[in-house]
Structure formats: C-alpha cells, structure tokens
Amino acid sequence: MKRILIAAALLLLLVVAGLAMWMRTGTESPSVAALGAVSGEALRDPALVARGGYLARLGSCAGCHSVRGGPAFAGGWAVPTPFGSVPAPNLTPDPETGLGHWSFADFWRALHHGRGPDGKLLYPAFPYTSYTRVTPQDALAMYAYLRSLPAVRQETPAAKLEFPYNLRSTLLAWRALYFRPGAFRPDAKQSEEWNRGAYLVEGLGHCNECHARRNAWGATPRGTVLAGGEIPRQDWYAPDLSTRQNGGLQGWTAQDVVDLLKNGQSARGAAFGPMADVVRDSTQYMADADLHAVATYLATLPPRAPRPAPHSAFDVKRIAAAGEKVYRKHCADCHGADGRGVAGVYPPLDGNSAVTEPTGINAVRTVLLGGFPPVTAGNPRPYSMPPYAQQLDDGDVALVVSYIRQAWTNKASIVRPEQVGKYRHTPID
Amino acid sequence: MRPAYNRRMDISMRPGLGRLLALALLVAVVAPRAAGQVVDTPRVPDTLVQRIAACTTCHGVHGEGTPGSKYFPRLAGKPAGYLARQIQNFQDGLRKYAPMEYTVRNLGPAYMQEIADYFSAQQVPYARSPVPPVSAATLQRGEQLARDGDPQRKVPACASCHGTELTGVEPAIPGLVGLPYDYISSQLGAWRTHTRAMRAPDCMAVIAGRLQESDITAVAAWLASRDLPAHVRPQAAGTVEPPLPCGVLETAGAGA
Numbered sequence: 001m002k003r004i005l006i007a008a009a010l011l012l013l014l015v016v017a018g019l020a021m022w023m024r025t026g027t028e029s030p031s032v033a034a035l036g037a038v039s040g041e042a043l044r045d046p047a048l049v050a051r052g053g054y055l056a057r058l059g060s061c062a063g064c065h066s067v068r069g070g071p072a073f074a075g076g077w078a079v080p081t082p083f084g085s086v087p088a089p090n091l092t093p094d095p096e097t098g099l100g101h102w103s104f105a106d107f108w109r110a111l112h113h114g115r116g117p118d119g120k121l122l123y124p125a126f127p128y129t130s131y132t133r134v135t136p137q138d139a140l141a142m143y144a145y146l147r148s149l150p151a152v153r154q155e156t157p158a159a160k161l162e163f164p165y166n167l168r169s170t171l172l173a174w175r176a177l178y179f180r181p182g183a184f185r186p187d188a189k190q191s192e193e194w195n196r197g198a199y200l201v202e203g204l205g206h207c208n209e210c211h212a213r214r215n216a217w218g219a220t221p222r223g224t225v226l227a228g229g230e231i232p233r234q235d236w237y238a239p240d241l242s243t244r245q246n247g248g249l250q251g252w253t254a255q256d257v258v259d260l261l262k263n264g265q266s267a268r269g270a271a272f273g274p275m276a277d278v279v280r281d282s283t284q285y286m287a288d289a290d291l292h293a294v295a296t297y298l299a300t301l302p303p304r305a306p307r308p309a310p311h312s313a314f315d316v317k318r319i320a321a322a323g324e325k326v327y328r329k330h331c332a333d334c335h336g337a338d339g340r341g342v343a344g345v346y347p348p349l350d351g352n353s354a355v356t357e358p359t360g361i362n363a364v365r366t367v368l369l370g371g372f373p374p375v376t377a378g379n380p381r382p383y384s385m386p387p388y389a390q391q392l393d394d395g396d397v398a399l400v401v402s403y404i405r406q407a408w409t410n411k412a413s414i415v416r417p418e419q420v421g422k423y424r425h426t427p428i429d
Numbered sequence: 430m431r432p433a434y435n436r437r438m439d440i441s442m443r444p445g446l447g448r449l450l451a452l453a454l455l456v457a458v459v460a461p462r463a464a465g466q467v468v469d470t471p472r473v474p475d476t477l478v479q480r481i482a483a484c485t486t487c488h489g490v491h492g493e494g495t496p497g498s499k500y501f502p503r504l505a506g507k508p509a510g511y512l513a514r515q516i517q518n519f520q521d522g523l524r525k526y527a528p529m530e531y532t533v534r535n536l537g538p539a540y541m542q543e544i545a546d547y548f549s550a551q552q553v554p555y556a557r558s559p560v561p562p563v564s565a566a567t568l569q570r571g572e573q574l575a576r577d578g579d580p581q582r583k584v585p586a587c588a589s590c591h592g593t594e595l596t597g598v599e600p601a602i603p604g605l606v607g608l609p610y611d612y613i614s615s616q617l618g619a620w621r622t623h624t625r626a627m628r629a630p631d632c633m634a635v636i637a638g639r640l641q642e643s644d645i646t647a648v649a650a651w652l653a654s655r656d657l658p659a660h661v662r663p664q665a666a667g668t669v670e671p672p673l674p675c676g677v678l679e680t681a682g683a684g685a
Contacts, residue, residue: 068534069521264535280535334473345473369528370483374535381540383473384483387528390498391486428531429522 032112032136036105043144052145055138058290059131059204060282064088068429074098074152079125080233081218084161086125094151107143108136113181121171123159124179124218130206133184133199178219190300193289197297200290201226205282210238210274226301230359235426236273237361239353245303248353254295261291263378267343269352270373270382272366280374307358310413316406319414323403326396330388331404339408345383350408360415363401365423367392394420477547483532484544492548494609496558502612505551508663510600512545514677518627525624555607555661560654563646571651574644575605584639585672587648590632595652597663601677604663605652614649628676635673 042048056062056073065088067076075090075098090098099107106117114128115121122128134142164170184203186195201207212220213229220229228240228248240248249257252268259266261283264276271279283291328337331349335341339350349355354362370387373379388397394417402414473479478490484504488494492504504512516533518524533541573579575595578586587595590602597604605613619625620637627633640648674682 067522069523276535342473369531370486371532372483372535375537375540380537381477381480381543383480384532386482386486387532389528425527428527428534 029136032105032108035136035140036103036108038104038140043147045144048141048144049148050145052141052143052148054285054287055142055204056145057282057285058200059134059142059206060278061091061142063277063281065091071150071152071154073146073149074154075156076154078157078160081125082232083165083218084159086123086159086161087157088126089156090152090154091146092149092152092154093147094153097153097155098151099146100151104140104143107146108139111139111142114175114179121168121175123161123168123171124174127206127209129179129220130203130209132179132181133203135184138204174217174219178217178221191296193293193296194300196290197293197295200294201297205294207241211241212238226298227304228353228357230361231274234274235361235423236365237357237359238274239357239362240304241298242301242304243299244301246306247301247304248357249298251351254292254299257295257298258288258291259378261286261294262288262376264374264376265344265347265379265382268348269354270347272354272371272373273362276371276374279376284374284376284378307411309411312414314414314416316402316414319399320403320406323399323401324407326392326400327403327407330392331400334385339404339410346385349404350410355404356410356412358412360401360405360413360419361423363404364397364415364420365426367397367401368420368423369428389424394418394424477543481544481547484548488548489553491551491553493551493553493556494558494607496556496609499558499609499611500615502609503555503607504548505553506662507549507603508597508600509542509545509549511597511603512548513542514601514627516541516545518625523626523628525619555657557607558609558653560610560650563650567643567647568651568654570644571647571649574640574648575651579644582639582641584636584644587652590669590671590675590678592664592669594658594660594664596658596661598669599663599666602663602669604661606655606657606661608653610649610653613652614645617645617649630674630676632671632673632675632678632682 062072064077064079065075066072067074070076071092073091075088078085078087092098093100095101102117109115109117110122110126111128111131111134114124114126114132159166184199187198190198208220208224208226210231211226211228212224213227214232215221218232226241228238230237243249243252243257249268252266256266256268260269260271261279264271264279264284286294334346335349336346339348341348347354354366357363366385368387368389370385372384373382375382392400397420398415398417401420404410405412405414478485485492487498487501488504489501492506494503494505495501515524516536517538519526519529519533520536522530524530536544574584575587578584578589587605590598591605592598592602595605616625617637617640620631620634621640623634625633637645671678671680672682674680
C-alpha cells in the first residue's frame with residue numbers, strides 16, 4: 001500500500017516536473033559549444049591533462065569510480081543509498097565499457113546537467129548537484145585527463161534500486177524539486193581567495209553531499225549548507241563545518257583546517273572514517289593556496305544556534321561517573337584525564353565534533369574500530385588508536401562514550417548500549 | 430593543547446592585586462620555559478610500537494598473538510614480505526575481515542613495510558592455544574595432509590611450500606606453527622568462500638577447494654596441537670619448489 005502511495009505521489013510530481021522542464025528548456029552557453037570544438041591534439045596538451053588530473057583529485061572522482069584494489073577510475077564501487085546501490089561507472093576511455101565514445105559535450109551534460117549521452121537522467125548518487133557549479137574550462141581539463149588514462153575494459157554493474165526508484169523517470173520529479181543546473185557565481189563583496197574556496201567547496205569538492213542533512217528523498221534541502229548530517233548507509237556523521245559560535249569546528253583556526261586536509265590531522269582533531277579516505281585520495285594533494293582558500297571560505301560559515309541541552313530519562317550523572325572509570329582505564333593514557341590529548345599525536349576529545357556531534361555514531365564507531373589517521377606526506381607514520389570492539393562490551397562502550405560526551409566542556413547527549421550493538425557489524429566499505 | 434602555564438594561572442589568579450603583580454613577574458620569567466614543556470599531558474614515546482597500538486592490542490606488543498583469544502594470529506617472526514602483502518591484501522579487499530580492513534585502509538606502502546619488518550624481526554616464545562577435542566584418527570589425517578598431502582585429491586603437502594618444519598620460507602611464505610585452531614580453520618574456510626584471496630593464480634584457493642570439510646578440521650587441529658620444532662625461523666629463500674602455480678610467489682608450479 002505504502003509503495004502504491006509513493007508511486008502515486010511520484011507520478012503527480014512527475015507531471016508537475018514535466019511541465020516545469022518543458023517550460024525551461026534552454027540552450028547551451030556559447031563557451032561550452034566552443035570548448036566542444038577543441039581538437040584532439042589540444043586535448044593531449046600535457047599542461048591541460050595535468051590540470052585535469054589535479055582537478056579530478058580535488059573532486060575525489062576515483063574515490064567512488066574505483067573499487068579497492070582495482071584500477072583507478074575503472075568504476076565498480078556500488079555507492080550505497082537508502083534507495084538501493086548505484087555503481088559508479090568506468091571513466092577510462094575504453095570504447096565499450098568506459099567513456100571512449102564520449103564527446104566533451106557528453107561529459108559536460110553529465111557533470112553539469114546530470115544527464116547521460118542519450119539524455120538519460122543520472123542518479124544523484126553522482127553528485128552533479130554540486131558538480132553543476134564546475135566551470136566549462138575545468139570540466140574540459142578533467143575530460144582531457146580522463147581521455148589520457150589507460151583504457152580499462154570493465155563493465156559497470158547495473159544499479160540495484162528498489163521500486164519505484166528503479167524507474168529513471170522518477171528522477172524528473174526529484175530534479176524538479178532539488179536540482180537546477182547552475183554556475184558558480186562569485187560574490188563580488190568577498191576576496192578572490194574566498195571565492196576560490198567557495199567554488200572548490202560547493203563545486204568539485206562536493207563537501208555538502210556529506211556535510212549536510214539529507215531528507216527522506218535523499219536530497220540536501222536548501223539552507224542546510226555544511227551544517228552536518230548523517231551519511232546514509234555508511235553510518236558516520238559528517239560534522240557541521242562552521243568554525244564559529246556553536247559550530248562543529250568552533251575554535252578551529254584556518255591553519256587547523258589546512259592541517260587536517262593536508263596532513264590528515266590537526267591540533268584539534270584527526271580525519272577518520274570516510275573523511276580519512278577523502279584526505280587520502282584528495283585533499284592531501286591540494287595546493288597550499290587552494291587549502292587556504294577552503295579555510296578562508298569555511299571561516300565565514302555563519303555561527304549556529306545553540307543546541308538545546310540534552311535531557312534524558314536516565315541518570316546521566318551516574319552513567320558519566322561509571323563511564324569515567326572506563327575512560328581512566330583505557331583512554332586517559334593517550335587522550336589525557338583532561339581530554340586535551342597530545343597536539344599532533346592524539347586528538348583532544350574536549351570540544352571535538354567527532355565526540356559531540358548530535359548522534360554519537362562517530363565516537364561509538366571510533367571506540368569500536370580504532371584505527372590510523374591517513375598516511376600523508378606531512379604525517380607519514382601516524383599514531384593509531386586500538387580498536388576496543390573485543391575488549392569492551394556494548395554497555396562499557398556506551399558508558400565511556402556517554403562520559404566523553406558529557407565531560408569537560410562537552411554537553412552532548414548520552415548513548416545507550418542498544419546504539420552500540422548496531423554498529424558492531426556495520427560494513428566498512 | 431593549551432600551554433600548561435595558562436592553567437596554572439587560572440588557579441593562581443585568585444589572590445589580591447599585590448601578589449598578582451609579583452606573580453605576573455614570575456610568570457613572565459617562567460612562562461617561556463613552561464610553554465615549551467608538556468607538564469601534565471602524557472609523554473608519548475617516539476617509537477613504532479607506540480604508533481601501532483591499533484595492531485598490538487590484538488596481535489600483542491611483539492606480535493606474539495593472543496592465544497587466549499583463540500583467534501588473533503601470531504605475526505612475530507613471519508617473513509616480512511608475507512606480512513606486508515597481507516596488509517596490502519586487506520587494504521585491497523582481497524582478504525575480508527572488517528576490523529583489519531578498516532585498520533589498514535589508509536596506510537601507505539612504506540609504513541606497511543615498516544610495520545611488517547617490525548613484527549618479522551620479533552623473536553618471542555610460542556604459546557599454545559586451545560584445541561578442540563578431536564580423535565586420534567583425525568590428528569593422524571591432519572599430520573598426513575601436512576607432511577605428505579593427499580595425492581588422490583591432488584592436495585599437496587603443507588610442507589611442500591611452508592617448509593619441512595612448517596616454519597615458513599623467506600621472503601613470502603608464512604609459517605604454520607603456533608597458530609590457533611580457529612584461525613587456521615577459518616582461513617582455509619575463507620579461501621573456499623572467497624573472503625581470503627591472493628593475486629591469481631591463487632594456489633591456496635585451489636588447495637582449499639580440494640580439501641574436504643573434515644580435512645580442514647584435521648589439519649587445523651594437528652597444526653595447532655603440534656609440538657614446536659627446535660628452529661622456528663623461516664627457511665631460506667629458494668629452498669622449496671611450490672607444486673602449484675602461485676601468483677604471489679611468481680611460480681609456474683611443478684605440477685600437482
């Protein structure tokens with residue numbers, strides 16, 4: 001019954017969307033048409049290819065368009081979504097299984113309009129919602145780079161989506177609500193550096209695809225820019241990126257932001273989970289000027305409303321006191337009894353968004369999994385955290401996480417043992 | 430981390446103005462030194478062992494394994510090439526075990542090699558891990574498989590690759606001594622279910638596929654209960670001729 005209702009609702013949206021699309025069919029801008037005429041030889045220009053490679057790094061394209069251990073850009077990783085999984089296709093120039101036959105216009109249509117060469121609507125697991133802001137010149141460089149890759153013959157598996165999401169036409173409705181092809185519009189009141197940062201963060205960096213809440217339709221509604229959100233199906237929380245009052249990164253300096261993106265670790269925290277992958281594949285290779293531009297932009301995200309103090313039916317004081325015992329035994333040696341950690345070695349837990357984010361997922365999973373921050377040129381031999389999945393039961397993990405979420409200046413809600421058990425077997429890929 | 434002197438000031442700010450002035454003078458003199466010191470934060474040894482707490486918590490500080498856990502395998506003394514390759518295989522998803530895959534997913538080749546070298550160089554006594562009760566016939570079958578193999582099923586002897594005394598062969602074949610029963614049997618099972626794999630041709634997958642379920646119990650029980658040989662270091666490189674084609678060893682196989 002529920003599905004029929006959903007289908008009916010979507011059908012209605014479809015009609016509305018169809019009308020909307022019909023009313024705003026436009027033509028491609030002259031610059032795109034001109035770039036489409038660029039000759040094959042010009043596309044092999046090493047400087048253009050190198051710039052495209054750098055931009056593909058910034059976009060972390062290979063992060064989705066490769067499987068672990070497989071050839072880069074040859075696709076195959078099934079992007080998990082609440083609606084099913086969408087495998088990222090092969091981007092190498094293989095004529096049959098890759099982009100061998102794609103013209104620049106085809107590439108632009110995918111990146112900017114979210115449509116395949118045949119006009120087919122692409123699933124927004126491919127973040128064209130962000131990439132639509134990429135300039136035609138940058139798109140051309142990336143196109144040139146992808147053409148320069150060795151062709152890998154590797155079929156992309158079909159998407160596995162539930163009804164009615166397996167019908168691509170449902171995307172018409174979705175797009176009518178949540179997607180407008182658009183360009184990045186520089187803010188004349190801001191510096192060139194700020195604008196560069198905004199372009200990278202909102203465009204290729206597609207930061208908002210994780211660092212914002214998604215609604216029931218898997219979209220990031222307006223007004224949720226980089227304010228943090230749970231990453232569906234991956235079970236991590238991408239924190240709010242505001243560095244100002246009540247922001248997830250409150251108190252972070254520009255240097256802290258640069259350090260985290262470049263080295264995988266700053267004095268305020270370490271990259272872990274999906275962000276560690278982003279640092280590994282993408283941000284560690286960013287030019288210093290771009291890193292500083294990103295930090296400059298993030299510094300202007302607005303302050304956030306204070307989060308209401310959590311109230312709980314449980315005896316929070318007693319839980320935190322019991323959790324402190326676990327903390328002193330297992331955690332204080334590295335993170336310090338005062339929760340301040342050791343700069344550059346062990347992250348502070350006091351005021352760390354990984355600890356205080358709204359859900360508690362990150363702290364729970366980090367206690368269970370431990371792990372290494374990413375290996376980078378600036379941090380080639382990182383210190384690691386032991387996994388506690390074997391040593392601590394769900395109750396103890398809940399206690400210690402509740403404690404660190406309440407201790408020092410932290411004022412986040414406690415977590416319950418049921419919330420821990422859930423994450424013991426979460427897939428890590 | 431805030432410099433320690435800030436916190437000291439927080440406490441000492443309470444007295445009256447006169448003393449505050451004296452204190453300010455004192456702080457001015459002491460602060461530059463105090464700021465450079467880490468007073469109440471833990472001193473962190475700049476060592477590999479300190480860095481790899483994520484590894485040693487299960488595998489032991491010297492890679493001795495945790496026999497009590499009945500699972501986490503010994504790493505100490507295994508060939509470094511083998512250990513580095515396993516880290517890589519977990520990273521690439523050829524070996525599937527979520528905690529290991531997560532732990533190593535962002536390591537680079539140089540760091541992997543350093544960690545592998547560390548565990549390979551460790552020499553610590555072996556400990557016995559518990560073995561489930563099995564019949565004498567089962568142990569006998571296990572010993573037969575390990576020493577002679579089963580020509581009828583085309584199963585080569587473990588010893589034909591892992592060394593006469595099953596202590597492994599440099600640089601890439603691991604020893605099979607001192608491993609827990611659960612670990613050995615689950616690895617052979619993993620090769621059958623394709624949750625552990627190596628670069629093709631995957632000789633161990635072929636062998637595991639030729640074993641019967643009861644053979645896995647038998648060989649795991651015999652290996653785990655066996656007395657240790659006098660010398661437990663891996664044999665020298667080039668002292669075995671693997672009977673099957675094996676991608677990781679870059680061998681064509683002598684036929685089996």
